[in-house]
Amino acid sequence: MNAQNEITDRLLALRGSSEPTAWEGLVPLVYDELRAMAHRHLQRERPDHTLTTTALVHEAYLKLVDQKRATWANRAHFFAIAARVMRRVLIDYARRHRAAKRAGTRQRVPLDATAEAPQSEPGAGEALVVPDERAEVLVALDDALTRLAAIDARLVRVVECRFFGDLTEEETATALGVTSRTVRRDWIKAKTWLHRALHD
Amino acid sequence: MTAKTRAALLDAALEKGALVFAAPLLEAIEATSLPLEILGLPYTLEQKLGRGGMATVYLAHDAKHDRRVAVKVLHAELTTREGGQRFVQEIRLTARLQHPHVLGLLDSGVFGPEVGALAGRPYYVMPFVNGESLRARLAKKGTLSISEALRVLREVADALCYAHEQGVVHRDVKPENILLSRDHAVVADFGIAKALVASHTGDGAHPASNVMTDGSLMGTPAYMAPEQAAGEAQIDHRADLYAWGVVAYELLAGRHPFRDRTRSQELATANMRQTPRALQEVAPAVPREVAALVMRCLAKPPAERPGSGAEIIAALDRAAVTAAPLPVLTPRPVSSRRVFRRLAAVGGSETSDARCSGPGQRGPKHRRAGRSGRGGSGWQCHPQGPLFVC
Numbered sequence: 001m002n003a004q005n006e007i008t009d010r011l012l013a014l015r016g017s018s019e020p021t022a023w024e025g026l027v028p029l030v031y032d033e034l035r036a037m038a039h040r041h042l043q044r045e046r047p048d049h050t051l052t053t054t055a056l057v058h059e060a061y062l063k064l065v066d067q068k069r070a071t072w073a074n075r076a077h078f079f080a081i082a083a084r085v086m087r088r089v090l091i092d093y094a095r096r097h098r099a100a101k102r103a104g105t106r107q108r109v110p111l112d113a114t115a116e117a118p119q120s121e122p123g124a125g126e127a128l129v130v131p132d133e134r135a136e137v138l139v140a141l142d143d144a145l146t147r148l149a150a151i152d153a154r155l156v157r158v159v160e161c162r163f164f165g166d167l168t169e170e171e172t173a174t175a176l177g178v179t180s181r182t183v184r185r186d187w188i189k190a191k192t193w194l195h196r197a198l199h200d
Numbered sequence: 201m202t203a204k205t206r207a208a209l210l211d212a213a214l215e216k217g218a219l220v221f222a223a224p225l226l227e228a229i230e231a232t233s234l235p236l237e238i239l240g241l242p243y244t245l246e247q248k249l250g251r252g253g254m255a256t257v258y259l260a261h262d263a264k265h266d267r268r269v270a271v272k273v274l275h276a277e278l279t280t281r282e283g284g285q286r287f288v289q290e291i292r293l294t295a296r297l298q299h300p301h302v303l304g305l306l307d308s309g310v311f312g313p314e315v316g317a318l319a320g321r322p323y324y325v326m327p328f329v330n331g332e333s334l335r336a337r338l339a340k341k342g343t344l345s346i347s348e349a350l351r352v353l354r355e356v357a358d359a360l361c362y363a364h365e366q367g368v369v370h371r372d373v374k375p376e377n378i379l380l381s382r383d384h385a386v387v388a389d390f391g392i393a394k395a396l397v398a399s400h401t402g403d404g405a406h407p408a409s410n411v412m413t414d415g416s417l418m419g420t421p422a423y424m425a426p427e428q429a430a431g432e433a434q435i436d437h438r439a440d441l442y443a444w445g446v447v448a449y450e451l452l453a454g455r456h457p458f459r460d461r462t463r464s465q466e467l468a469t470a471n472m473r474q475t476p477r478a479l480q481e482v483a484p485a486v487p488r489e490v491a492a493l494v495m496r497c498l499a500k501p502p503a504e505r506p507g508s509g510a511e512i513i514a515a516l517d518r519a520a521v522t523a524a525p526l527p528v529l530t531p532r533p534v535s536s537r538r539v540f541r542r543l544a545a546v547g548g549s550e551t552s553d554a555r556c557s558g559p560g561q562r563g564p565k566h567r568r569a570g571r572s573g574r575g576g577s578g579w580q581c582h583p584q585g586p587l588f589v590c
Contacts, residue, residue, distance in 0.1 A: 138221075141210060195210060198203065199204065199207035
């Protein structure tokens with residue numbers, strides 16, 4: 001079975017099921033795809049313009065899921081999985097960055113890409129210092145989310161969908177089988193909890 | 201970083217979305233030497249030189265030998281994880297090549313699992329050529345003089361001839377792969393196309409065609425021999441001779457034989473079916489024997505092309521000898537301006553065409569002309585214009 005059929009079949013099987021283990025098997029397939037895509041986007045001349053989660057996930061979705069058999073709920077499930085995978089992709093990057101920094105051999109190369117980052121994006125000017133800090137925040141966030149999962153797993157799912165997957169409230173609600181209001185409430189709750197966790 | 205800053209950064213991040221927040225981090229990782237150094241490879245990345253259809257090229261420093269090298273990392277989509285080792289096996293043949301006009305292979309390997317985005321990606325290391333590709337030269341200068349073009353073409357044919365004798369077919373000869381180092385041609389990426397096909401098929405057999413597992417063709421449509429474009433099962437050294445013919449036509453005529461075709465599919469089809477306009481018509485200044493040779497290389501059936509690179513070299517040298525008794529010059533020293541006037545009077549007549557110099561051939565009258573004009577000058581033919589001295 002190819003990756004496309006496998007993903008579609010699993011998504012169809014997942015319909016109506018909110019059992020997290022059911023979609024475990026999809027993670028490696030989507031992981032490879034998203035990582036390769038992020039890499040490809042970054043390798044392009046002006047990566048900053050196209051690098052959004054939504055664009056990547058859409059591209060992955062179109063490539064991996066059999067469109068004819070897919071439904072809206074199906075798409076939302078896929079996006080939720082992709083969001084979770086995106087968390088892993090980014091945390092891998094962040095940990096790798098920190099490991100290399102510790103090794104102390106990394107050479108700093110002036111980055112055309114960051115130097116040319118659009119000025120409208122906040123933080124564009126601080127690009128050269130920021131990667132280290134961003135890596136640290138992402139790793140701290142990941143640790144905090146792991147702790148939060150023990151307290152309230154749904155809050156973590158919401159953070160994955162909203163933050164890592166760039167999903168809207170409605171998309172998150174469909175993917176997780178809850179109402180938009182719940183998502184909004186959970187999102188605020190999670191942000192407050194995470195802020196405190198990283199502050200202490 | 202203080203806890204307060206961390207929390208503030210997190211708040212800002214949660215408002216932006218993860219990828220936007222992480223983008224500078226990802227870019228920093230992609231653009232630095234990080235992956236190469238993590239692996240403990242003895243190369244330090246200095247800068248990204250460019251990205252082609254197959255690989256990204258980095259300029260790196262080889263600390264052990266204190267020299268600059270070019271490291272090429274293949275694109276993720278080109279090889280499967282299992283295919284990396286196959287690529288490296290297949291590229292071993294290339295590593296044996298040693299020739300003044302062949303860019304050697306210094307090292308190759310596959311990135312290990314710990315290098316994240318580069319995991320399983322094959323790379324290879326070549327000497328760094330301080331020069332430019334023939335494509336860059338053409339983009340900058342438009343055309344080469346006929347004598348320059350013939351010298352480059354002879355050197356490329358020499359490189360092909362040698363590699364073919366060693367059993368290595370290039371499969372992707374094009375101006376981008378011909379590097380000019382102090383005006384001499386060095387052919388890069390021998391055997392890479394085949395190694396890539398091997399890394400895709402991965403069944404242990406040596407791939408004889410250029411068809412990837414997904415049915416796509418490895419190579420460059422604009423320079424692909426008809427049998428390559430048709431995805432035939434057996435590709436041999438004559439595919440390189442065809443590509444040489446396309447490059448030669450492009451250099452001598454100042455345009456690609458199928459310049460009206462721009463899309464890949466159209467170019468591949470043109471290479472399979474369309475006969476280009478005779479080079480002699482497009483560029484009358486090109487020595488007749490050379491024009492005929494180029495057209496023979498462009499023959500659709502491989503059997504109608506020259507049998508080997510050696511045959512091409514011999515034909516080029518013959519043309520050079522024929523062209524050697526150069527324009528009738530007065531025996532006494534004259535200024536180059538006078539020579540030009542004399543020659544301009546001859547115009548683009550057939551007689552003067554036949555007298556165009558061969559590849560770097562300098563007959564006795566050449567030397568006379570050299571002495572008569574500015575130091576070190578030689579004969580050149582403008583592709584379309586009359587004979588002139590520079």
